[in-house]
Amino acid sequence: MELSRNRVRGPARGRVRSRVQRLLLPLTAGICGVALLGGCSGSGARSALAAGSGPSSSPAADSGSDDASATGGNALQSNYEQVIKNVLPSVVQIESGNDLGSGIVYDAKGDIVTNAHVVGKAKQFKVTSATGGGQLHARLVSSYPAQDLAVIKLDKVPSGLKAASFSQSSKVDMGKIVLALGSPLGLSSSVTQGIVSATGRTVSEGSSGGGTGATIGNMVQTSAAINPGNSGGALVGLDGKVIGIPTLAATDPQLGSGAAPGIGFAIPSSMVTNIADQIIKDGKVTNSGRAALGITGRTVVSAGGQPAGVAVVALTGNGAAKAAGLRTGDIVTRLASTPVTSLTQLSETLASYKPGQKVKLGYERSGKTRTTEITLGTM
Template sequence: MEFSPVITRIAVLACLAAAAGCANSSPGTATATPSATPSSTVPGAPVTPAQQALSLESLYEDVIHQVLPSIVQITTGNALGSGIVFDNQGHVVTNAHVVGDSRDFEVTVPTGGAARKATLVGSFPAGDLAVIKVTDPRGLTPAVFGDSTKLRVGQIVLAMGNPLGFSGTVTSGIVSALGRTVIGPREGGMPGATIANAVQTSAPINPGNSGGALVDLHGQVIGIPTLGANNPEQGPADGIGFAIPSATATDITRQIVQNGRVLNTRRAALGVQVGTAIGRDGEPMGVQVGAVTRNGPSEKAGIRTGDVITSVNGKATEDTATLSEVLATLKPGQKVPVVVRHSDGTQTTVQVTLGELPGGS
């Protein structure tokens, strides 16, 4: 089943706190189906509610026993976050906002023992993903990554991580929605990471869960918890969290492991540097072009420095955040109409063949 991307126009809060940050040797290729306690020992006998409950409870226990050893705690400075062991070489995938600007980390495994040293392999801030490598990978248990494109709304999922520093914490919920597009908090006046095709879940995601695992009842990682919904007036919204889908996470992680950086982001770009344009009433009125990539998509379409982009593919782009949201739903190579207001007050619509967003370092 395919799901059309849905723009989620809510404020989101990255799972950060004072002490937070919010695969088998061939990740994504293995399968694992934990055994469940039979619901009835008598063939043909009716299944009672008590037997059903015990069967589900046993399944939960099996999944937790299987996956939790793959979820590590990452310490950077005074902050804590979570990560997932990706392979037998010691690579750990996490969120870019967990690693921040750090290059050296300490990793603690759920099975105990002294913290292990780790270093940054590469980061992709635009998609909020990063990979670190543990210096001593002995005894690490790679997780099994599932196919997030096959998820269904209503599936039971478990979120595993280290919220508020409580290592090895597990919460449960369901897949609430698919195909969301959400944006992390602004940093330095710039929009945060854009998560396309995010998995929305009711499993509680708290500060420190970032970089951990969203797991199905087959014991497969189908997402990386990254954001929790936040109402600016009322605070965090319980039961509304978002995870990077495993299809995206494994693709980006493999590129970083193999190349040290992302070579193919699969994300659309206009080839411009922009900032939010403010009208005379003090309200956002579009995104102003500060620089244009030479021979890039926008320059070829006639967009120039100083122009204000007010719409892309029929959707208003009142600020840099909404522009990021719109571009996250499009593909490189796609030709789209872009409405541009020029410095002389005139307005034109140009056709832009979208380029590809550059990868991180």
């Protein structure tokens, strides 16, 4: 299973820019729930019918049940329509050269939050609102590739610009109904729907072809379709609040087209607001809230050609590793109870910790295995 970053690149818009990396947590597949949503047939349904009273059942009771179902369905549809009506004006389309993605109006001052991979290396952008009104121009405030987030700012704030409302909860319940709003394949103001399939995922993006190479923890997994161009858009609940920014979709090379429908990932709103607030206030990220060892490292391989650890190439300032006594040339092999075989795996493991936490670090020096306690620093 791999991951595809979801902006549209090139004049054709329909061609997915190659951004792939291995999914770092195992995914479980289950499709029974889909069949249940569509109405069940088979032995379970037949047993339910057999348990009923047959021809003596009351038609009035059946009618009442149908009316209740219709009323519930109408209420849910009305809820969907109201959320779309309220949130869509806050979702914009962003053009960066030949690349295209989405963004969310963050405040009434013209700040727009999006993915770092949407802005790429560009400094100037064309922005189109979902409600029309002509093309707007924006400039980059700052990009933070380590968590694939960026803020751009409109040169001129149009009248009636509407900021989205972000959920303040750091946790999202599985099963929550969500809508993904953005510009998939250049189709602006598009909406897909699904549920929160899982939470707490740690995923990595590719670094080739201009990718960020970010490892992001606590991602929200969703079944809402996430297609190229959705990146940077909004994943919202039925309360109309943004719970995340769609960023990645899973792909499976064995499927030929690479598509893995129903497995997408969004950066949670708590992370989005933390980073965006710092960028808007200070022009940069001053505290990522993410743990770091304070090293520059590279993956080393064993005599058999297998990843065997992370070699310390350089120590960062007075970072955590230097304070713990590590030296250039040491090979990190374990963090707490987790074996470390590669730089990507080390990033995955660190994503689950917070700065200031103390953990045991296993490493090799001159062929000898050692262990030390390290107080994690800040990225």
